[in-house]
Amino acid sequence: MQDADMNDMGFGTRAIHAGVTPEPVTGAIMTPIFQTSTYVQPAVGKPNGHYDYGRTANPTRETLEANVAALESGTRAMAFASGLAAIEAVVKLLSAGDHVVSEENTYGGTTRMFTRVLSRLGIEFSYVDSRDPHTVAAAIRPETKLVHVETPTNPMMRVCDIRALADLAHGADALLCVDNTFASPYNQRPLELGADISVHSSTKYMNGHSDVIGGLLAVKDEELWDELMFLRKSTGAVPGPLDCFLTLRGLKTLHVRMERHNRNGLAVARWLEGHPNVDRVIYPGLESHPQHALAASQMSGFTGMVSADVGTLERAKAFTENTRLFSLAESLGGVESLISVPALMTHASVPEDLRAEMGVTPGLVRLSVGIEDEQDLIADLKTVLGPKDS
Numbered sequence: 001m002q003d004a005d006m007n008d009m010g011f012g013t014r015a016i017h018a019g020v021t022p023e024p025v026t027g028a029i030m031t032p033i034f035q036t037s038t039y040v041q042p043a044v045g046k047p048n049g050h051y052d053y054g055r056t057a058n059p060t061r062e063t064l065e066a067n068v069a070a071l072e073s074g075t076r077a078m079a080f081a082s083g084l085a086a087i088e089a090v091v092k093l094l095s096a097g098d099h100v101v102s103e104e105n106t107y108g109g110t111t112r113m114f115t116r117v118l119s120r121l122g123i124e125f126s127y128v129d130s131r132d133p134h135t136v137a138a139a140i141r142p143e144t145k146l147v148h149v150e151t152p153t154n155p156m157m158r159v160c161d162i163r164a165l166a167d168l169a170h171g172a173d174a175l176l177c178v179d180n181t182f183a184s185p186y187n188q189r190p191l192e193l194g195a196d197i198s199v200h201s202s203t204k205y206m207n208g209h210s211d212v213i214g215g216l217l218a219v220k221d222e223e224l225w226d227e228l229m230f231l232r233k234s235t236g237a238v239p240g241p242l243d244c245f246l247t248l249r250g251l252k253t254l255h256v257r258m259e260r261h262n263r264n265g266l267a268v269a270r271w272l273e274g275h276p277n278v279d280r281v282i283y284p285g286l287e288s289h290p291q292h293a294l295a296a297s298q299m300s301g302f303t304g305m306v307s308a309d310v311g312t313l314e315r316a317k318a319f320t321e322n323t324r325l326f327s328l329a330e331s332l333g334g335v336e337s338l339i340s341v342p343a344l345m346t347h348a349s350v351p352e353d354l355r356a357e358m359g360v361t362p363g364l365v366r367l368s369v370g371i372e373d374e375q376d377l378i379a380d381l382k383t384v385l386g387p388k389d390s
């Protein structure tokens with residue numbers, strides 16, 4: 001269905017139908033995988049519509065993009081070969097001499113790309129704790145063109161105020177880009193809150209089945225989309241048609257999956273909180289989260305991402321190596337539950353003092369709570385951590 005017909009419909013209806021039309025030749029209800037690199041042209045210099053070459057245009061990819069635009073309340077979306085490729089495209093809107101203010105607790109790969117790759121090209125970065133808008137304001141300079149944040153962050157679940165940061169960025173003529181990977185548009189839609197770009201590692205909740213590496217971004221502004229399209233066409237980080245098909249298929253159940261992730265995440269966080277072998281639970285959906293009120297004002301659910309500190313590295317290892325349903329692995333957002341020790345896994349490349357400063361202690365365990373049955377997940381945790389006595 002076309003976007004205009006869909007605006008008044010619910011999120012789940014849009015997840016299934018937005019941007020999706022039956023294939024015109026056969027009426028196939030599922031978008032075909034257009035596994036082709038090029039298109040035959042009827043005459044010299046006269047391609048079939050805009051279909052001239054696969055890096056520039058692919059119908060499977062375009063269907064995915066139309067769907068994502070509707071889910072993020074944007075006008076346009078764009079798919080990439082990975083989440084990092086999507087974020088890289090955003091920063092490449094800038095030129096040498098421009099400045100970026102970035103949240104300091106972003107995904108480790110994002111920090112690595114900023115500090116070790118893009119900073120070599122003459123783009124400057126400042127890293128701040130974006131929970132406090134004043135800190136962001138203080139870091140903005142005349143050359144600042146982009147404010148890049150993540151909310152909630154990984155693995156500390158810091159939350160930043162998207163509305164306040166959008167006002168700040170716009171006051172400085174800069175763009176606000178929000179990495180919405182942890183929340184998914186089911187729970188949080190940054191563009192509705194004033195952000196200019198919502199970016200995703202679709203590897204996580206968007207695809208949701210741990211079988212694709214991909215990136216997505218959504219925008220409201222057509223001119224910004226044109227610039228990003230030019231960048232993607234010119235730098236080449238497009239996803240393959242099969243990956244687009246799989247992600248589109250994943251999105252058809254985003255609302256159903258997220259509902260269950262939200263429910264299971266909250267149940268696991270509540271069970272872990274107050275457990276005698278757990279020192280601290282970090283989950284924006286718990287009242288004990290220092291930014292619970294802010295989180296509740298911009299999110300409608302709190303996902304399946306839960307962090308818990310069990311005190312020491314030995315206990316974190318014993319915990320994560322002995323669960324049965326929670327598999328020890330990096331990544332997140334799939335239907336199956338995963339568990340990891342950030343200090344030794346996802347955040348191993350972050351210097352120890354910086355890790356400590358951010359609260360990524362050796363005893364911190366990160367759970368990506370899947371959509372299995374709640375009682376089985378709790379039973380699995382209970383086998384390893386022992387019963388919760390109250």
Ligand SMILES: *Cc1c(COP(=O)(O)O)cnc(C)c1O
Nearest residue numbers: 082083084107179181201203214
């Ligand atoms: C995984 C992740 C990324 C990077 O995405 P890839 O698809 O692995 O390139 C970026 N941001 C966040 C928050 C992530 O979790």
